[in-house]
Amino acid sequence: MKTPSATRIVGAPVPRKEGVDKLLGRARYVDDIEREGMWHGATVRSSIPRGLIRSIAFDRRIDWTEFAVVTAADIPGENCIQLIVADQPCLADGKVNHCEEPILLLAHPDQHKLREAVGAVRIEYEPLPPIFTIEESERRDVVVWGADNLLKSFLLEKGDVDSAWAGAAHIVEGEYRTGAQEHLYIENQGMIAEYGAENGVTVWGSLQCPYYVFKALRAVFDLPDEKVRVIQTETGGAFGGKEDYPSTLACHAALLAMKSGHPVKMVYDRMEDLAATTKRHPSRVRHRTALDPDGKLLAIEIDLATDGGAYATLSSTVLSRAVLHSTGPYLCPNVRVRATSWATNLVPYGAFRGFGAPQAIFAMERHMDEIAATLGIDPAELRRRNFLHVGDTNATEQEMREPVILDQLLDRALKESGYYAKREQFARSNVKSSIRRGMGLAAFYHGSGFTGSGEAYLNSLAGVDVTPEGNVRVLVSNTEFGQGTNTILTQVAAEALGIDYANVTMAAPDTGIVPNSGPTVASRTSMVVGRIIERACSQLLALLREYAGLGTTYTQKEFLDACERYRATRGEVVSFCRYEAPPGIVWDDQTYHGEAYGAYAWAVYVAQVAVDTVTYSAEVEDFWAVQEVGRVIHPVMAAGQVEGGIAQGIGYALYEKVFSQDGRMANNQMTNYIIPTAEDVPPIHVYFEQIPFQYGGFGAKGIGELPHDGPAPAILNAIRDATGIAFNAIPLLPEDLYAGLAAAEPEEMAAR
């Protein structure tokens, strides 16, 4: 199927589909909703990071007969949250493995009595020794998960790394670390659940993946499909934080609904959400690189480790994506990546925009600048000499068949940012000023959609139907949480059907109505699901032409009339398609070889950073983002995704630190978890190159996560340029900058 080159709706800045409701304050988020007879629910959580539960006592000052109390013993099905590995209990049963682990649940009509009751449950523990770092877990002196603390490991090899060192002109080593990061969606996690003998379980809530929650409820309640229903409410931000965690919260609310006989609402306050829910996996990445005299890569050897927290959750897939993004957009004949994910007694880590790529790309792109400094090569030039081109193979020996325009992206980024002129200017001004400025860049890619055979495994089903009122509905389980799903998929359908954008809506994100078109993650919505919708629309037109006399050209009225004629004989007007893998996707899960991703988005980002040597604060003063993302379906929304992702990446680099004390997040308030405000973000300049990808919805590739991959390394590279000091860990706070500057220039510091 050919993608049309001229489109009316795709590529146009149409109004956000649900925008008016949001602007009027009419959009209904879960906490805006009440159900008749609704109670409130709360969670009693572990106060220790690891141990056995010796006793649970209920203080007699509370009248517990007023409450519904749920423990592990009340779970009808499996006491396990379905994700990848069946290791995480829905409720702790006899032992706990992290602070804030849910132990029991309480429900009551009065929120104040509920809060008092939470404090009136006395739990006695027999503590066991906890571990809190990758290193402790690796040592295995204390084993907290499985036989050896190892949640997952991968080995990726290409060529023959061991033979490359001897002949190398240069060998450069480095170690890079990234910290945990909190999503800080402005809407806290929340669910409302109902339970009845006739309908089974129904939940409404803030979530990304209705069918993940569906699967989790089905297992916990041991119910058949027809008795489980999940409906997404308007969701106030997610970023991956509502990909896996909602399954737990939904099960909790539903268990309380079952026990109490009432609908139950559970909405976390900020302190609980920060302390108890998932965050980005911290990482430690070690590089060893062999280069020829011109700085061309001969061998890359990487040891990449993540902290998974107490349960596996999505650690294996995060690790997978980290591995597949760890060697950068570069050609290298010899590669070895050993990757491991380790269990600790911290709150389990989970999905967060980028999903392992930000960690891996931080390390690779910082390391490239260290290589450049060691070899005395300009950082941009070093990258240019190593860029992948069409026909090259990457680390998994995937041949680059689609266009790769990294040189062009780099040229544009250097030009738009005035990179060289600025560096010259700063070299002069830095000497005379207490502000030191620098420029830094990062080159990277992000694989769109699920890895390798993942999309085939998901086997997504999606389609469109037409109501008797003449409204076309897009039928997908993909959800809107700000990033534009509702708008772009209705744009695609309107374009593909040749009708007005206003005539196309999204069917409610309700598992009782829509098929499973896969989760809303992995930057797959516009590319993978968009493509299925495009095909389903073409299929509908073909059916209308064959059975309802629709002409080759038609007006919207003629289209709708044809639909009614079709309905008269067929009973309904609906068209579904399943995912079809692009040709030539071959992936071996054992050897990690083949087509890792069907498509890649490519980018070069440049940061201008100022380091204040009086306060040791680093601020991003300006930022340029150049990317090739296939067809841009909505220019305003696409730019908005890039800008938002960059703001989060700036936070990741310079502001956002999770302070952990004895396994608890000590800074679990917004006043102490620092994200950039409107006064902190730099001007962000966004440039798109578009090379339509023929297997993506109207040529689209993924875009949602790419922007979070580039800022942190670009910023730390700029700080290196500004100060001459290599900082290799994020978040890089002023206290860390001070320590680095003091170590590097002790005389100058003492003289102050």
Add this chain to the structure above:
Amino acid sequence: MRGNAAMHDLIAPSELGAVLQLLAAEPGAWTPIAGGTELMVAFSAGHLAAPKLVSLWGIPDLRSIGVTPASISIGAAATFLDLRRNATIASEFPLLAKAASWIGSVANQGRATLGGNLVNGSPAADSSPALLAYDADIEIISVRGRRRVPYSAFHTGYKRNVLLPDELLYAIHLPRRFARHASYLRKVGTRRAMAIAKVALGATALLENGVVREIRLGAASLAPFPTRLWQTEAALLGQTVTRETMQSAHPALLAEIKPINDIRSTAEYRRQVAANLLDEFLLSLNPEESQS
């Protein structure tokens, strides 16, 4: 949200006398609440112990700003927006106007009060360095009458001050004698807005023929409460500002400050930045001493 509104009494007398009577009749039983930007945070977090609160919001005596030739009197319940909008403060007390603009957000500035900032007594209080540098006086009121205390003596320990159980902070007075002083204010926070100070320094100085005749240094987050840097001032008084005198002030500074490690920063960082801020101020007094 962990507070239970039904567990608290809140009353709002319309005039000051009634408030003072209440504090006198039941000393220590009633907690005054002005804009609520501190107490309501504690309430939401479930940490507000005070069962009975008396609102100062809307009592006209407490919010007025009066100007005489000798001084400006700021009612304790004047908000930070009130301060920003006052012409005398803008022209003669720019450090206070600046501090007011750095407090939280516009929404917080319209509710947070100068008196509340001082009585809350955070060592990081945003208005304190400026008040210390401007030699502010605190006026305290009760049914027994009024008394004045230099602001530099108001705080006596971590979140402790000189107020007796029946007393209310009434006004803050600033002498109108700083128009020709050199002044400086810098707050170092975690980001540009909505940040609690890791270190802050406010300073005023009067030089005659290059000699320091007056100097006042007010610091936040370097001690259990906002404080004047008395020893550092003494080391600089009567001196000219040279590289040497700047250096010699450092030991005095490092001896008298007591920075700590906490969730926002480290003692070591605070110590170094305090010295840097002092240098930055002193250099502004004699720019020729700055080297490239």
Add this chain to the structure above:
Amino acid sequence: MSKSVRATFHERWPTIQFRVNGEAKVINVPPMKRLLDVLREDLQLTGTKEGCGEGECGSCSVRMNGELVNSCLVPVLQAEGAEIQTVEGLALKGELHPLQRSFLEHGGAQCGICTPGMLMASAQLLEQNPHPDEIQIREALAGNLCRCTGFMRIFESVAAASAPERTGATAESTTEPSNHAG
């Protein structure tokens, strides 16, 4: 509190009167109840949101007596006699407010949860300063956290809503002094 436990008239609690979006309201609740909770629960005006309960995120911002406030920090007793505007009061007679139109056109709202507060803060700014420059817009919105947009399109939306009479490059004199933290 859910509808199933609706509070009945309590003599112990004061009766508080104020106006919201031009309509007179009378409520009988504990005086320390947060204005935010009164708006959402007692008046069913759920447009104003709770993001943090600490006065940090601004999603609860409303306008009270012509000033912007974080309604999570206002005990409702202090709203006695006040004129309050929430996001529900911005659009008039079914017509979007210029800021709402502008946010829609320029992508100022993504997930929408910060949007009511952001609109309130923007409306407050434009009323005090009809032609703000970018620094003034940033300062006015510094108390409204957004995690989705990176703020660029919010600045653009506010600037576009303020543009109609704009002539030169510099802002006109303002009624609000602006001190940019350095």
